[in-house]
Amino acid sequence: MFRPFVAASCFDDPPSFLYSPRVRVFPKVAVAFLFRFILSFLGGIFTTLTMSIGMVALTFGALFWVYGRDLPSHESLAQYTPPTISRIYSGQGRLIDEFATERRLFAPANTIPDLVKQAFISAEDKNFYTHEGYDLRGIAAAAVDAVKSGGRDVRGASTITQQVMKNFLLSGDRRAERKIKEIILAARIEKALDKEKILELYMNEIFLGQNSYGVAAASQTYFNKTLSELAPHEAAFLASLPKAPSDYHPVRRKDRLLSRRNFVLREMNENGYITDAAYEIEVAEPLRSVQNGDFESFKEELPPRDYFTDEIRRQLSENFGEGEFFTGGLTVRATIDNEMQPVAAEALRIQLEQYDRGVGVWRGTGKKIPLDQLGSEENWRAALDALRVPRDITLENKWYPAVVLEVGSQDARIGIEGVDEVDGGHWIPAKDAQWARKRLADGKLADRAQVAGDLVEQGDVVLVRKMTTDDDGSFIRWTLRQVPEVQGAFVAMDVNTGRVISMQGGFSYQDSVFNRATQANRQPGSSFKPFVYAAALDSGYSPATIVVDAPIEIDTPQGVWRPRNSSNKFYGPTPLRTGIEQSRNLMTIRLAQEVGMDVVGSYAERFGVYDDLSPVLANALGSQETTLYQMAAAYAMFANGGERVQPTLVDRVQDRYGRTVYQHDERICNDCKLADLAAGLAPRVISNRERVMDPITAYQLTSMMKGVVDRGTAAGAINLPVPIAGKTGTTNDAKDVWFIGFSSNIVAGCYIGFDTPRSLGRSAYGAGMCGPVFQRFMSQAIKKYGGGPFSVPDGCVFINIDRFTGARLSDGASGKNVVSECFREGEEPIFGITFDGGFAMGADLPLVEDVARAPARQVTTSTGRKAVVGPKASFGTLSSGGLY
Structure with a gap:
């Protein structure tokens, strides 16, 4: 019965152990039986492995098919335009305000220095330029860590490409479903876009803390520098933030951020992006930032938001849509005159305050700081800084928020925001309070104040300014101020174009934004x-x-x-x-x-x-x-x-690509297109306005x-x-x-x-x-813009009349009652x-x-x-x- 098998399975040279005396079977039969057993065992293993691999492949295929069916289109990223800041510039080209839901300055890939790219790649995805959108080893390592910790230590293993997919097309949750979708999309986008475009999307989209999105805005926020001005340790600083910006605050979590920054520098060194010598220099640099007071904030260069720019925001939001204005990266050329706007604000404020002080009723700010916070300078300064009181008023001198620290028998000692304490402290003297009366709880007015304590109490938040001499501006004393209850407005514009050069919608924008x-x-x-x-x-x-x-x-x-x-x-x-x-x-x-x-x-x-x-x-x-x-x-x-x-507050609006989408002045100027004009000639502007x-x-x-x-x-x-x-x-x-x-x-x-x-x-x-x-305003405006006689139109015939009676007078008549009146040519006036x-x-x-x-x-x-x-x-x- 074994012959066929034995005949088919005979060894030419069977192993020597088969000739051992202990073996009681014929050599060829034993060999055949053992070989059959081995083949069966290996076949079973092979079949199991093959079926397992097939099942795994089928499972993954099914998963990728199921989750890949209704994914967002990755092709849309090729035309993606991220939300960016809309900026407003004055007529003189000065940046005066910016508006955004996400503060982002878009930086094309070719404008981002290699050093900055290398810092982020070292921190987030060192194999970025070699992988196909996902890193299997990183995913496996993250999975092992998660199993070992029982799910407590769940770290990301996402490549930069995967992060782009998550940020743009998916949610930020950590479910396995999202990770599968992320990998699918990452693989697809790698085939649709080149690496530089993917890196551009990533580095302009990421949130880096302090309301800054993208590396360009973050560079300005943390260092007040452009990307090209960053040193390696500053680039590493920014690259440390995507992981968790709130956990790496440059002041509150300074040590943790420093450690992370040094890690990024070390990775840059190991990846060959900076030399050993450069690494030693950069890692020794202290952690500096705007938030820590090491650099001046870019906001210092911006004037406080005022009625003018906020009105531009309101009008353009109506014309272009609020979404486009806040995210479209518009460049707005405003009509405002930087020199005349402060003149307009001061002219109105002087009159409003003069009226208010004439009424003589003290209201203050209505804000107080708890007494238990007044004992420590650090505490009252922090409390004062947190209060919402106007800080945009300059009238004769800048107005400061202050808190009453102590009320004496005559004077009151104050702590002033942004002003260092001095020996003896800052005081409001009794005579500075004697212009006003305080309104009592029952609504009645108290007698006119005689001492500072008649107006203010300990803990009151007030506004103060320096009183200075007219001659040389030397300091005299601090004086109490308040925002007037009476309000008003002022506007000035060019009579020929309607360009608004100045507009003040009230005493203080920060006190009341109503224009x-x-x-x-x-x-x-x-x-x-x-x-x-x-x-x-x-x-x-x-x-x-x-x-x-x-x-x-x-x-x-x-x-x-x-x-x-x-x-x-x-x-x-x-x-x-x-x-x-x-x-x-x-x-x-x-x-x-x-x-x-x-x-x-x-x-x-x-x-x-x-x-x-x-x-x-x-x-x-x-x-x-x-x-x-x-x-x-x-x-x-x-x-x-x-x-x-x-009337307009805007000369021109350009979109993110520099294309003009609005221009106010539509008059015809053919001469403006010429390369040059003869000396002494001005361009001829043809008016096409309605009469x-x-x-x-x-x-x-x-x-x-x-x-x-x-x-x-x-x-x-x-x-x-x-x-x-x-x-x-x-x-x-x-x-x-x-x-x-x-x-x-x-x-x-x-x-x-x-x-x-x-x-x-x-x-x-x-x-x-x-x-x-x-x-007040026009005395300064005339110095800048001039003025002259009003233009007399053709067809005017001038006749002297008596302005008291309207009677016609002789051509040679003179006197206070005589006025030369314009009448229409050809229309003989009938008097009486x-x-x-x-x-x-x-x-x-x-x-x-x-x-x-x-x-x-x-x-x-x-x-x-x-x-x-x-x-x-x-x-x-x-x-x-x-x-x-």
Whole structure:
């Protein structure tokens, strides 16, 4: 039975042990049996291994098939544009602000120095340039460590390519499912992109702490350097952070970060990126950073965020979308003038503080530091630093937050943020508190303070500034300050282009980010009257046209409305010029009635003051709300001869690739494309703007508004070396005061009022409060931008008239009552016609007492009825108008 097997399995030379006497079988049969056994055993092992390998391969294949089906497209990374910072530059090219959800400066691979790349490769993935996206040995080692520690020690084994996949396309969890997907995508991306592109994605995407994403932003954050300026130990510093930025803080975890940095340097040395000598030098370097105070922060070069740049943020977020603005890497060229913006801020702040100190009520900051933190300088400085109080105020000198450490019998000792303590300490003397009264818990005001303790208590957080001499700026003492309760706004722009050169939306941006120049809707009061007069001048009236200034009564659903002049006087038949110069309310209402409020409304809407002006007569006196920004832009159209102005805070916007996506000035300039121009020639700019007003009307109105400044309601407040035109405005009960004026090239406007409108007081007028703000700013603006006579349009014929009566005078007439008025060529003016708007004075409506004592006259209205009016106007009377 064994023959076939034995015959088939005989050895030519069987092993010697088979001939041993102990073996009781035939040699060939034994050999065959043993060989069969061995083959069966090995076959079983082989089959088991083969099936196991097949099963493992099948399992992995199935896993990779299952998890690889619905993965994100790795091909999208080839077109990936990471979120980057949008930056705002001034007209002079200075960086003034930046906005981002993730603070990232994109650095293409070819701009990242090899040293920086080598540091990150040494720290994160030394085989980056040789593997195919994943490192099996690293994964196996991590798995072994995890098993040994029972899952407590779970470390990453991800290559840089895998980290790119995790950061861009996957979640950051540590589940096996995510790791499988990560490996699949890493293998795919290695075939789609070259190593440098993958490294570029990684080094621009990673978070490196301190709100810095990517190596370029981190280099600026930690060292205030560009990537090309980094030393090896600084590159190793950055390469230490991706592992866990919060665990390697350069101040709180300095020792741990130093150890990690030195490890990276050692890896760089072992990988041949730095020499042994360089390693010894670099590892000996101390750990330096901006956070540790070793370098000046890049933020020191940025001015504090203010109303101007925040308004750019608000407008561009509306135009481009908030997402694109904060992540699109836009480069914005702002219109702001770096020299004039501080002038505007100070001009407004001076006036607001002057009013606030005149009211004399102490409010402080409303913040306190617990008494138990005042004993240690380190504690109170930390507590003070953590408080949100304004730190962006400079008025005469910089304002500092401070805390009251001690209150003496007369003076109070303070600790000042950013100012070192001195022997004896810093003190607020008693005399510095004597301007104010403190509001008590019951809402009543205490008596005027006599000592510092009457205003402040221990632990109070206050604002202080240095009081210095005018002569040489030497220190006198520290003085208490506070943010005024009254607020306001100021804006200035180029009359020809609408470029806003200065804008201040309140006393302090850090105290209140609400921009009162663009967001506060306020009643413009008499500053709206020029639009009524513009409608009249375009409707055939002239500056010499006579309008009756007499009492009016109007039936309204709320009862009889009896508007009045600010002076409580009536002046009888008066030329239009005088009506605007002296801000006569009754003349304005009659004029609006004659022209028609629908016509007035169309003018206001055409100039952009309102979207829809309600056609009620009270709106002729500025009762409908608008913004200072819109009013200033409208006045610019008066100044430039009646051409459309689109106000803007931005000259140009470029995308991340440098392409212009917005440009404000769309005028035609063919000469600007020439390589050069002949000496003495300037480029010729062709205006293609819409005309919103006849140029003669614009000049007539400008001339009349120049009279407001020369001899009208603003005469005592404005005194500048170039011709200025403008208009004051004061609303009912002086809840808002305005002045908007312009030279031949700059328009500037101001309003002041409480955020919740209430009276500023009987003595508050536009000329007295906003006039000085305009004066301070324009005195500096004229030095820089100049100014000159207002341009006279073609078609003007000048005739002398009497500004008191509107009568025509001879060409040689002179005197204070003579004014040379522009009339349209070919339209012979008719003098002596009187308009009253169709109103007649009620028989039972008494004149005010001041007028009753003066000689009165009876006049016939356009309806044939009789009315009694007062004497001729007194041009020494101040009348700023308002909503009466």
